[in-house]
Amino acid sequence: MALIPTASSPKQLRCSQCSLVKLCLPVGLNDEDMMQLESIIETSKIYKQNESVYRAGDPFHHVYAVKSGMFQTVAIDANGDSQIVGFHLPGELFGLDAIYPGHYTSTPVAVSSSIACSIDFKELSTLATQMPSLQHQLLTLMSKEMHASHVNMGDHSADQKIAGFILSLSARYKQRGYSANQFQLLMSRKDIANHLGMAPETVSRLLKRLINEDVLDINQSDITIKNMKYLQDTVGH
Amino acid sequence: MALIPTASSPKQLRCSQCSLVKLCLPVGLNDEDMMQLESIIETSKIYKQNESVYRAGDPFHHVYAVKSGMFQTVAIDANGDSQIVGFHLPGELFGLDAIYPGHYTSTPVAVSSSIACSIDFKELSTLATQMPSLQHQLLTLMSKEMHASHVNMGDHSADQKIAGFILSLSARYKQRGYSANQFQLLMSRKDIANHLGMAPETVSRLLKRLINEDVLDINQSDITIKNMKYLQDTVGH
DNA sequence: CGAACAATTGAACCGATTCAAGATGCGTGG
DNA sequence: CCACGCATCTTGAATCGGTTCAATTGTTCG
Numbered sequence: 001m002a003l004i005p006t007a008s009s010p011k012q013l014r015c016s017q018c019s020l021v022k023l024c025l026p027v028g029l030n031d032e033d034m035m036q037l038e039s040i041i042e043t044s045k046i047y048k049q050n051e052s053v054y055r056a057g058d059p060f061h062h063v064y065a066v067k068s069g070m071f072q073t074v075a076i077d078a079n080g081d082s083q084i085v086g087f088h089l090p091g092e093l094f095g096l097d098a099i100y101p102g103h104y105t106s107t108p109v110a111v112s113s114s115i116a117c118s119i120d121f122k123e124l125s126t127l128a129t130q131m132p133s134l135q136h137q138l139l140t141l142m143s144k145e146m147h148a149s150h151v152n153m154g155d156h157s158a159d160q161k162i163a164g165f166i167l168s169l170s171a172r173y174k175q176r177g178y179s180a181n182q183f184q185l186l187m188s189r190k191d192i193a194n195h196l197g198m199a200p201e202t203v204s205r206l207l208k209r210l211i212n213e214d215v216l217d218i219n220q221s222d223i224t225i226k227n228m229k230y231l232q233d234t235v236g237h
Numbered sequence: 238m239a240l241i242p243t244a245s246s247p248k249q250l251r252c253s254q255c256s257l258v259k260l261c262l263p264v265g266l267n268d269e270d271m272m273q274l275e276s277i278i279e280t281s282k283i284y285k286q287n288e289s290v291y292r293a294g295d296p297f298h299h300v301y302a303v304k305s306g307m308f309q310t311v312a313i314d315a316n317g318d319s320q321i322v323g324f325h326l327p328g329e330l331f332g333l334d335a336i337y338p339g340h341y342t343s344t345p346v347a348v349s350s351s352i353a354c355s356i357d358f359k360e361l362s363t364l365a366t367q368m369p370s371l372q373h374q375l376l377t378l379m380s381k382e383m384h385a386s387h388v389n390m391g392d393h394s395a396d397q398k399i400a401g402f403i404l405s406l407s408a409r410y411k412q413r414g415y416s417a418n419q420f421q422l423l424m425s426r427k428d429i430a431n432h433l434g435m436a437p438e439t440v441s442r443l444l445k446r447l448i449n450e451d452v453l454d455i456n457q458s459d460i461t462i463k464n465m466k467y468l469q470d471t472v473g474h
Numbered sequence: 475c476g477a478a479c480a481a482t483t484g485a486a487c488c489g490a491t492t493c494a495a496g497a498t499g500c501g502t503g504g
Numbered sequence: 505c506c507a508c509g510c511a512t513c514t515t516g517a518a519t520c521g522g523t524t525c526a527a528t529t530g531t532t533c534g
Contacts, residue, residue, distance in 0.1 A: 078474070441483080
């Protein structure tokens with residue numbers, strides 16, 4: 001747990017780059033391999049709130065790694081309604097779902113001011129053929145996402161969705177070295193609701209209930225989990 | 238559209254094997270590569286109805302390709318409820334979601350008498366490092382599944398879920414060379430309901446409505462789509 | 475042919491949405 | 505620094521879609 005990307009200062013870009021590789025693609029690599037991998041990571045860019053990284057429909061060339069902040073990927077369906085497909089935390093990759101169609105199908109938008117760097121997918125996959133462990137890591141990443149969406153299929157009630165959502169964020173922050181019990185709910189209630197397929201009012205009501213029952217503590221966008229087990233029990237029911 | 242796996246006769250196993258490779262992993266390969274790929278496909282097995290291929294929890298070693306019939310993957314959640322994660326048609330692969338956890342998380346069960354063959358994943362990924370097009374195909378397959386589950390996130394009403402489900406089956410059968418308008422709904426209503434997260438009664442009612450409105454025709458397990466556009470309009474709304 | 479299971483149909487119920495208002499927070503300019 | 509205005513969030517009451525429960529019909533198989 002040495003280097004963790006904490007702040008959004010541009011001065012940290014270079015030094016956090018090394019750890020970013022380990023966070024996104026934590027493969028067992030020797031120094032030379034690691035150098036190669038880092039060499040294909042292109043320069044970082046700071047995205048202002050609501051700024052998009054690319055647009056749905058653009059040709060697929062790069063995948064992106066989040067360095068700080070948060071991105072949400074928004075898809076527009078046939079009738080023009082937008083659907084927030086996912087939220088991407090520091091250390092996570094997005095854009096891999098565009099491999100198949102060959103073009104992006106959703107638009108990633110910075111939830112708050114955020115930093116991401118791009119990786120040329122062609123170079124990445126070429127490198128993967130030379131580094132079996134990298135190939136395996138790519139497959140693992142995608143398998144993980146498949147797995148996550150399978151789990152989400154089961155969630156039924158609104159309570160379970162909310163609990164599952166909070167636990168997912170908690171686990172993912174924890175995995176990247178942040179606190180599992182306290183973090184920022186950077187996205188709006190409306191966006192949470194959209195992502196979970198429910199009304200914003202329901203999100204509001206259920207969060208209030210969780211606060212009243214001493215499961216959560218929420219101040220503005222800061223959320224503290226006071227009773228993790230309660231949430232876990234809710235999901236597994 | 239030369240060789241298509243049509244029947245379940247064991248005599249066809251050998252000859253359908255070649256086309257199976259093309260169907261599951263339709264990469265641009267020369268003959269030698271194709272031979273190599275075929276060489277790692279292990280022998281097929283006939284699974285009786287309700288027979289499982291492996292069990293959730295088993296260590297992950299193989300992925301499986303469906304040759305005929307249909308498999309459904311069943312996951313058991315924390316409270317013991319089962320959730321049908323997906324249905325697998327001829328020419329489709331299953332088991333890839335187990336790469337990440339390293340063990341299977343769901344149990345594939347033959348919906349009707351079905352045939353599948355196993356592929357050693359270690360050999361497959363080793364081969365992929367030597368054949369960039371195979372690696373790309375594997376990534377494409379997984380990207381496709383991610384993409385499909387993203388699309389499913391948006392579906393809201395029960396009507397849309399049913400329409401989307403039927404259209405998905407139709408498109409997948411069509412892609413494998415079968416009819417897009419007529420196929421068998423081998424799985425039970427209860428299992429469709431479970432998979433879509435709704436009550437079996439609702440499936441019954443909505444299918445009846447679609448039959449009354451001349452959108453579908455259903456005889457036992459045979460389904461005929463009489464008004465594809467109606468279904469498409471339902472999904473995109 | 476009859477038993478067991480699957481699918482259908484009807485009526486009451488419940489969770490979540492919708493609609494409509496009110497509260498809270500936040501940036502802007504006076 | 506406070507007042508204003510806009511946007512987000514919260515809260516309440518009515519409505520609706522889908523579930524649940526219960527009974528009937530249909531289908532498969534020993």
